[in-house]
Amino acid sequence: QPSLPLQPKGKYKITLAMFGLDLAGKTTLISALSGEVDRNVAPTVGFTPNRFQGDAWDLMMFDLGGGARFRGVWKEYYSELHGIIFVIDSADAARFDEAKDALWGILHDERATDKPLLIFANKQDKADARTAGEIESVLDIKSVPRHHVFGCSAMAEPVDPNIEKGLEWVLNEVTVSFLELSERIKKQLAEDKARRAREFEAQKERVKGYQADWAKEEAEKNKQKQGAS
Amino acid sequence: MGLLNLLRKLKRSEKEPRFLILGLDNAGKTTFLRRLSDEDPSNTSPTQGFNIKSVQREGFKLNLWDIGGQKAIRSYWANYFDETDLLIWVVDSSDKKRLEETGTELTALLAEDKLQNVPLLVLANKQDLAEALTPAEVSEALQLPAVRDRQWQVEACSAKTGDGLERAMEWAIKTIQA
Numbered sequence A: 001q002p003s004l005p006l007q008p009k010g011k012y013k014i015t016l017a018m019f020g021l022d023l024a025g026k027t028t029l030i031s032a033l034s035g036e037v038d039r040n041v042a043p044t045v046g047f048t049p050n051r052f053q054g055d056a057w058d059l060m061m062f063d064l065g066g067g068a069r070f071r072g073v074w075k076e077y078y079s080e081l082h083g084i085i086f087v088i089d090s091a092d093a094a095r096f097d098e099a100k101d102a103l104w105g106i107l108h109d110e111r112a113t114d115k116p117l118l119i120f121a122n123k124q125d126k127a128d129a130r131t132a133g134e135i136e137s138v139l140d141i142k143s144v145p146r147h148h149v150f151g152c153s154a155m156a157e158p159v160d161p162n163i164e165k166g167l168e169w170v171l172n173e174v175t176v177s178f179l180e181l182s183e184r185i186k187k188q189l190a191e192d193k194a195r196r197a198r199e200f201e202a203q204k205e206r207v208k209g210y211q212a213d214w215a216k217e218e219a220e221k222n223k224q225k226q227g228a229s
Numbered sequence B: 001m002g003l004l005n006l007l008r009k010l011k012r013s014e015k016e017p018r019f020l021i022l023g024l025d026n027a028g029k030t031t032f033l034r035r036l037s038d039e040d041p042s043n044t045s046p047t048q049g050f051n052i053k054s055v056q057r058e059g060f061k062l063n064l065w066d067i068g069g070q071k072a073i074r075s076y077w078a079n080y081f082d083e084t085d086l087l088i089w090v091v092d093s094s095d096k097k098r099l100e101e102t103g104t105e106l107t108a109l110l111a112e113d114k115l116q117n118v119p120l121l122v123l124a125n126k127q128d129l130a131e132a133l134t135p136a137e138v139s140e141a142l143q144l145p146a147v148r149d150r151q152w153q154v155e156a157c158s159a160k161t162g163d164g165l166e167r168a169m170e171w172a173i174k175t176i177q178a
């Protein structure tokens, strides 16, 4: 356990997010973290913020949808993350390439690179599941700094201790470079906020434009109707 | 902390959650409401005020409020914000022309104090039409990825055929219970 350099306001406020293909087991894993495995989760087509409190940590964990069409919005979340969690179905070899591409799509984004990377090689309970070491090769991340692969089974009851170990690992990694990460996040978030505000203003202007056009068309139509009768 | 827990518990045992249904005019709100309450969903006309229906689902008596969405009456929406447990935003996924308009209205709505932290269910409605956008496209158009203060989910559905409505309601009920 690394020594904690400092504890701002008593607790480290940390934000993490779960990424991974649909069916990887992200939502199930988060339910396991909460202590009660949900065996009946629906596909996520959205966003669920989950808050966890520990002695040293105040953790916000984002659960995102992993469906192919939904992956385009992942990038909207990178800025504020202290670390990245990626979940893979270790038994679904047919989708290993897809998973690798999805992961590297994250790692290549400048808002995500060099942040602690936790991989859960999930579904270890399945007979044909690859080991954590094999998954490291599958994802081709041996050379990525600050990563760790933990094999786990989100469905296991009682909750698989590796899930907690993985989380502990990433929280410790984040803690040792907390100041640096926080500075980076602050800067990136300010940029995002300014960009979104600009985009929203522009959109409102466009909508006003459309509405004026539609009103004009409507008036035009009414005039023609009156003319015809 | 203790007080907050107590309040939350009280709210839960009350078992009459209030769902607020909003969206642009012509999105399909009234059609959706009628579908849920097993009424004939065809031949709706634009809602000038509001419709309320109670439906039973999984031990809950849900109170559903459907408010008219025409531009001239959107300023009245604020009268209905109080005590909302879930916001349902209905989108005509086939009307690409008005996507930006529905986006600006929703963004403004989510900034309302009284709706802070209220979970959001977006119905990507009219999926029976060939030109309908997918849930992912709808979520981007609505800038949902910028939302951080609440849980949200997009469900593809057709209020006309009923497809997807049960799944959407399942999510809604699971969410208000959490």
Ligand SMILES: Nc1nc2c(ncn2[C@@H]2O[C@H](COP(=O)(O)OP(=O)(O)OP(=O)(O)O)[C@@H](O)[C@H]2O)c(=O)[nH]1
Pocket: A020, A021, A022, A023, A024, A025, A026, A027, A028, A029, A039, A040, A041, A042, A043, A044, A045, A064, A065, A066, A067, A122, A123, A124, A125, A126, A152, A153, A154, A155, A156
């Ligand atoms: N056998 C086995 N099944 C699992 C495990 N983890 C999750 N599952 C199952 O895999 C399916 C998908 O799990 P989810 O948690 O919904 O996956 P997700 O990554 O959240 O998927 P999206 O929300 O669509 O991105 C569900 O049927 C789970 O019950 C596991 O460790 N072992």
Ligand SMILES: Nc1nc2c(ncn2[C@@H]2O[C@H](COP(=O)(O)OP(=O)(O)OP(=O)(O)O)[C@@H](O)[C@H]2O)c(=O)[nH]1
Pocket: B023, B024, B025, B026, B027, B028, B029, B030, B031, B032, B041, B042, B043, B044, B045, B046, B047, B048, B067, B068, B069, B070, B090, B125, B126, B127, B128, B129, B157, B158, B159, B160, B161
């Ligand atoms: N094809 C198709 N049409 C739909 C669907 N849902 C609603 N409509 C049609 O869309 C039109 C508007 O539906 P309403 O339910 O009245 O819309 P609303 O959102 O209540 O509109 P306001 O009351 O003006 O705010 C009607 O002609 C409906 O039949 C759907 O899923 N598919």
Ligand SMILES: [Mg+2]
Pocket: A026, A027, A028, A042, A043, A044, A063, A064, A065, A066
């Ligand atoms: Mg999920």
Ligand SMILES: [Mg+2]
Pocket: B029, B030, B031, B044, B045, B046, B047, B066, B067, B068, B069
């Ligand atoms: Mg109506």
